[in-house]
Amino acid sequence: MTKADYLKRIYKAYLTKEKSQLTFWHDKAEFNEKMRVGVLGQYYMKFHQKADYTAHLDSNGVPLLNYHGVVGVQYNPIAIAQYGLGNYNLWCDTGERPRYENLISAANWLVRNLVENRKGVRVWMHDFDFEYFRTLKAPWYSGLAQGQGISLLLRAAQATNDPVYALAAEKAYESITLQLEQGGVTDIDEEGHYWIEEYVLQPTLETTKILNGFLWGLWGVYDFWLTTKREDVHVLFQRFVGTIKANLHRYDTGYWSYYELTPQAVMNIASPFYHGLHVTQLRVVYAMTGDRFFEAYAEKWSRYKNSFLGRNAALFYKALFKLLYY
Numbered sequence: 001m002t003k004a005d006y007l008k009r010i011y012k013a014y015l016t017k018e019k020s021q022l023t024f025w026h027d028k029a030e031f032n033e034k035m036r037v038g039v040l041g042q043y044y045m046k047f048h049q050k051a052d053y054t055a056h057l058d059s060n061g062v063p064l065l066n067y068h069g070v071v072g073v074q075y076n077p078i079a080i081a082q083y084g085l086g087n088y089n090l091w092c093d094t095g096e097r098p099r100y101e102n103l104i105s106a107a108n109w110l111v112r113n114l115v116e117n118r119k120g121v122r123v124w125m126h127d128f129d130f131e132y133f134r135t136l137k138a139p140w141y142s143g144l145a146q147g148q149g150i151s152l153l154l155r156a157a158q159a160t161n162d163p164v165y166a167l168a169a170e171k172a173y174e175s176i177t178l179q180l181e182q183g184g185v186t187d188i189d190e191e192g193h194y195w196i197e198e199y200v201l202q203p204t205l206e207t208t209k210i211l212n213g214f215l216w217g218l219w220g221v222y223d224f225w226l227t228t229k230r231e232d233v234h235v236l237f238q239r240f241v242g243t244i245k246a247n248l249h250r251y252d253t254g255y256w257s258y259y260e261l262t263p264q265a266v267m268n269i270a271s272p273f274y275h276g277l278h279v280t281q282l283r284v285v286y287a288m289t290g291d292r293f294f295e296a297y298a299e300k301w302s303r304y305k306n307s308f309l310g311r312n313a314a315l316f317y318k319a320l321f322k323l324l325y326y
Contacts, residue, residue, distance in 0.1 A: 021065040024053050024079055029277040032089060037287055040154060040226045044219060044284040047086030050079075051102070061105045067128070077113070077124035080106050081148035088155050100159070107156035110149050111168045117141060119183025122171040124149055133208075133262060134201050143185030143196040144213035146175050147220025154227050166227070173224050176217070177236065180205045185217070193243040194236070196221075209261040211251055212274055214244070215281040222288055241289055248297055251278075255310035257301055266324055269317045276305060 027049035034042045056064040056073055063083045066073045084106030091099035114122050123146065125139035150169045157165035178184025180200060187195045187207045198213025218240050225233040251258045257278050259270040270278060282298035285291075304310050 021067050021076075021079075023055050024050060024063065024065055024083075026273050029273070029280040031280050031283050034089075034092075035284070035287065038226065040158060040223055042089045042092050043085040043151060043155070044287075045085075045280060046089055047082050048090060049086075050082050051086030051090050051099070053083060060109070061102055062109045063106075067130075071128050071130070074126075074128045075109075075113075076126060077110065077145040078142065078148060080109055081145065081152045084110075084152040085148065085155070088152070088159070091159075103152070104156060104160070107152055107165055110153055111164060114149075114168055114172060117183050119178075121175050121178060121183035123175050123183075123185075124172070132199060132201075133264070133268075134204070134206065136199060137202065140202065141175075141185070141200055142198055142213065143176065143200070143217040144198045144210075146172050146185055147196065147217030150220035151223045154223050157227075169224065169227075173220075173233075176221060180207075191246075193246060194239040195243055196240065209247075210259060211257070211270075212259075212277050212281060214240075215278075215285065218244075219284070219288075241285070241291075244285070245291070245293055248293075252297075252301075253314075255307060256304050256314040264321070264324075266317065266321050268321050269314050271318055272305075272311065272314070275301065275314065279305065 027047070030046040030048070032042055032044055032046045035044045036042070053063050056066055058064060062075070063079055064073045065076050065079055084103045087099045087102035087106070090096070091103060110124065113124060115125060117123050117125075123141035125141055126136070126145075127138050129138050130136040130140070150172050153165045153169035153172070157163065157169065175184045176186055176196065178186060180187055180197065185197050185200060187197055189195065189207075195207065195209055196214045196217035197207055198210040198217070199208060201208070218237070221233065221237045221240060224230075225237050247261075250261055253269065257270045257275050259268045259274055262268055279298050279302045282294045282301070286294035286298060
């Protein structure tokens with residue numbers, strides 16, 4: 001994809017009123033007060049707006065996203081999982097049959113499309129090129145997709161008593177136990193910290209440590225532990241939590257949060273949407289762990305949101321990063 005193709009695509013996606021992938025992604029990052037700690041119940045964020053997404057649905061009611069330009073309309077496993085989770089939450093609230101059918105349609109897509117990567121590990125592939133500071137070449141896979149796919153499949157298994165969903169979740173979970181060079185989505189750094197990588201960059205296996213992707217991936221591990229009660233799963237969950245606790249200060253600019261830890265001259269600061277998402281995600285991790293460290297960071301970063309200077313500085317550095325690296 002050329003620079004001109006990229007600029008044309010993002011112009012339509014960001015600066016016009018046409019429906020785009022952002023129609024789906026940029027919903028309200030709402031904490032779900034009906035989540036239950038220690039029990040596989042409603043998902044931890046509401047995703048109600050995502051559950052009502054109708055811009056592009058296939059004949060089975062599965063959502064597609066319009067990236068415009070040469071990318072066009074595509075299935076995105078993360079979007080499909082979030083659509084299913086939002087419908088699951090609303091089905092729990094209302095008991096409405098269409099909500100149930102939507103969550104099952106999304107779960108069925110995940111079962112059908114869990115495929116082996118080059119290392120024989122089961123993952124959900126994205127079958128389109130996507131711009132990043134290194135272009136993601138199709139097919140590529142994601143630790144975020146693995147975590148949220150697991151979360152939806154386990155809830156579908158609970159709703160239907162059909163073992164096909166739990167079996168698919170178990171196959172997908174393997175990717176989180178394996179390092180990048182083994183075909184998995186986990187990186188172990190020089191300090192021995194375990195990271196779930198949102199984007200697996202081929203063939204270099206560079207790590208970017210995207211915070212929101214790590215946290216959403218983590219919740220899939222938590223759900224798998226709730227369901228299986230396996231000690232090895234709990235140990236891995238605790239290792240991931242320990243990584244976040246040891247490194248969260250690296251995402252703190254003093255006035256905003258970083259989106260990732262890519263080693264660039266200009267760091268990739270979070271957009272207002274993703275900064276708000278970080279706050280909600282840290283509230284969820286606090287609820288899961290009971291560790292007030294995460295509550296304190298959620299409150300601190302929430303205060304950043306209300307700072308006029310901080311918000312505008314973040315927007316300036318975000319624009320500068322995009323101009324330099326995209």
